[in-house]
Amino acid sequence: MIEFKKVRKVYPNGTVGLDNINLTIHPGEFVIIVGLSGAGKSTLLRSINRLHEISEGEILIDGKSITAAKGAGLRRMRRDIGMIFQNFNLVKRVSVLRNVLSGRVGYHSTLRTLLGLWPKKDVEIALEALSRVNIREKAYARADELSGGQQQRVSIARALAQEAKIILADEPVASLDPLTTRQVMDDLKRINQELGITTIVNLHFLDLAREYGTRIIGLRAGKLVFDGPVEEATDDVFSEIYGRKIKKDELLGDVEEA
C-alpha cells in the first residue's frame, strides 16, 4: 500500500510541482496517471521511490515512511520498487542478462555483485523474468542490439528480477511505435494480473489509459483533480483534467495486430 499524506513539492525556482496530494494506492491496483506535460505526473511517480525529493508531507509504503528513510534503509525500500523509464535506461554496451541481473544488486553483498558472482538461483530468476516478457533468447545479446520495444521489455524483466512489489512506469511507451506500445502495455498488465504487482503508469494516451487501467488519477498543475475507477473516467472527465477538449494525438488509435 502506498499512501501520500499532504505531499507538496516546490521546485527551487518556485514552481509548485505537487500541491497537497492525499492518495492511497492499494496492493494489486493498476493505476494510470494522466495529465498534461508539466502537470506533475513524473514528479508524483518519482517521489514514490525518492528519485525526486518532496518538500512537505510524507509518503508511506506498507506503513513505512520512505520520506524519512536513509542510507541502507532507503536502499532496502527501493529494492522493492521497480522502475521503468521512457528511455529504458539500460546499459547499452553490456548483455541483456547483466542488465536484468543488475536489478538484484540489493539482495547481495557489494563484493559479490562487483565480482559478478551471481548465485545460480539469481541467474534463473533473471532468465525466468526474461521468459515472462518473451525475450529469453536475447539473454546474451548486447542490449543495444535490441529494438526499442525489446529494450523496454528488458527493463520490465529487470523490475521482475528485482522481485518488486510495486512497479512504477514513467511514460513507458512514449518512445515506442503503436504496435510495440500495445505489447509493452500487455506485458505490464499481464504481470500485474499474474503476480499481483501494484503498477502505476504515467501515460499521455487517453484511450490506452482507459483500456489498461483499473483506476485513473488526473493531475492538473500539481493538483489531484480526478481519482476514480476507469468507468467513471469519461471524455468529459478527461477534458476537465486537461482543461480543454481532447486532441486526436492524445489517442493512440486502433492498431491492427500483426
Next chain:
Amino acid sequence: MAAETKQIKTPSKLRFTIIFLVMAVLYVFSWRGVEADIGSLIEGWPYIRDLITGMWPPNWKYFERILDPMLETLRIAIIATTFGAILSIPFTLLASRNVFPNTWVTNSARSFLNFVRTIPDLLLAGIFVALLGIGPVAGVAAMTVFTFGIITKLAYESVETIDPGPLESMTAVGANKWQFIAFAVVPQALPAFVAYVLYAFEICVRAAAILGLVGAGGIGIMLSETLETFQYQKMATIVLFTLVIVIVIDSISSRIREKLL
C-alpha cells in the same frame, strides 16, 4: 515593421575588437620579453648548418649501445602509465559530479588534480631524482604522477558525459555507491578510459625520452651526453631511433583508440 527591425540587434563587434587588441598586446609583450630577433637566426645559421652536417651520416654502430637505454625508456613508460592509470581510477570518480553530487568532494578532488597538473614533467623528474636518487625508479615515479594527471583530467570529463539513464535506474533498484559505479558508470566509461590510457602512454614515451637529462633513467642521458661532447652523429642515431619508436607507438595506439571510441 520598424519596431521589429529595431529588436534584432546586430551582433556587437566590440567583443571581437577587444579580444583582437588583447591578443596583439600579448604578442608584442612576449616578443619583446624574449628579445626574439630574426637577425640572430640568420647570424646563427652557420652553427645550425654545422650541427646538421655534423649529424650526417648517423653513427649506425651506436645503435647497439642505445638499444638498452631505449628499452629502459619504454619500460619506464609502460610501468608508469600502468601505475598512473590505476591511481587515476578513484580520483576520476571523486572528480565526477554525476558520481559524487557533493560539490565539496568533487571540488577538492579537482583542486588536487589541478595542482598535480601544474608541475612540469622535468621538474617532477628532478624532484624524484632528489628524493629517490639517480636512476629509472625516479623516472617511473615522475612519469606515474605525470600520466595520472593527464588520464584523470580526460577521464572525469568523459565520465560526466555518460548517459544518466542507467545511473538513475541503478539508484532506483536500491544499489549502493559501489554497485552504482560498477553497474552504471564503469561499463559506460570504460572504452573512453582505455583510450585515454593509451593516449597518456604515447605522451609518456615522448616525455620519458628526455627524463635522462635530469638523471631519471632512459635514453635521455645518452642524448645529453652526446650533445655535450659534440658527438652529433651518435646524437642523430638517438634522435632517429626515438622518432621511429614514437611513430610506431602512436600509430598502433591511435588505431586501437579509433576502434574503442
